[in-house]
Amino acid sequence: GDSVTQMEGPVTLSEEAFLTINCTYTATGYPSLFWYVQYPGEGLQLLLKATKADDKGSNKGFEATYRKETTSFHLEKGSVQVSDSAVYFCALRSNYQLIWGAGTKLIIKP
Amino acid sequence: GAGVSQSPSNKVTEKGKDVELRCDPISGHTALYWYRQRLGQGLEFLIYFQGNSAPDKSGLPSDRFSAERTGESVSTLTIQRTQQEDSAVYLCASTPQGGRYTGELFFGEGSRLTVL
Numbered sequence A: 001g002d003s004v005t006q007m008e009g010p011v012t013l014s015e016e017a018f019l020t021i022n023c024t025y026t027a028t029g030y031p032s033l034f035w036y037v038q039y040p041g042e043g044l045q046l047l048l049k050a051t052k053a054d055d056k057g058s059n060k061g062f063e064a065t066y067r068k069e070t071t072s073f074h075l076e077k078g079s080v081q082v083s084d085s086a087v088y089f090c091a092l093r094s095n096y097q098l099i100w101g102a103g104t105k106l107i108i109k110p
Numbered sequence B: 001g002a003g004v005s006q007s008p009s010n011k012v013t014e015k016g017k018d019v020e021l022r023c024d025p026i027s028g029h030t031a032l033y034w035y036r037q038r039l040g041q042g043l044e045f046l047i048y049f050q051g052n053s054a055p056d057k058s059g060l061p062s063d064r065f066s067a068e069r070t071g072e073s074v075s076t077l078t079i080q081r082t083q084q085e086d087s088a089v090y091l092c093a094s095t096p097q098g099g100r101y102t103g104e105l106f107f108g109e110g111s112r113l114t115v116l
Helices: none
Strands: A003-006 A011-014 A019-021 A023-026 A033-038 A045-050 A056-059 A062-065 A075-077 A086-094 A097-100 A104-109 B005-007 B010-013 B019-024 B031-037 B043-050 B065-069 B075-079 B088-095 B111-115
Touching: A003 A086, A003 A097, A011 A019, A019 A104, A023 A033, A023 A086, A033 A062, A045 A062, A097 B043, B005 B088, B010 B019, B019 B088, B019 B111, B031 B075, B043 B065, B043 B075, B075 B088
Parallel strands: A011 A104, B010 B111
Antiparallel strands: A003 A023, A019 A075, A033 A045, A033 A086, A045 A056, A056 A062, A062 A075, A086 A097, A086 A104, B005 B019, B019 B075, B031 B043, B031 B088, B065 B075, B088 B111
């Protein structure tokens, strides 16, 4: 069945560092891909998405490119801030369902 | 409020007791999902409601779990005879009719259940 694998956390970085959180998937066909973020004390919210190969989703300085050849959707940000500390979830759409990765906790130190 | 509301936010119960969790979706959202999130794990699908259609119950882990939703309003998730392995955060999400195919779900903050 469809599945999503993302790097284990926590990931700890200093402010202004470059961020990569890896996400790979297994699926039939070419599903839409998503990154959701859960800030402390808040519900999950959609961060960005891509619906087809080579699409780049972007929001709040974060980017992720849908790579069909490597079945990946890695999340990147050039310069992280303390306010980016959160748990990040990679997901793919399978019909009306979302299949989720385990989440990666990101800690940014000032 | 404008968002998805869940209650209680925290629930501690004794093994064997029944619990009821409530989700108030965003007004006008026809689709509603329940998920379970165990510590350090991804979201585990439990049940899906779409309007007045028959719900997709394929994710319910046992017959101790049940959920109801009347029309496009509030949903309740009931866990009977709770077990320690039921301890988790239970998340509710809603989306407009088209949203279930775009993948944009709107989540509540969750109900944290602890079974002693």
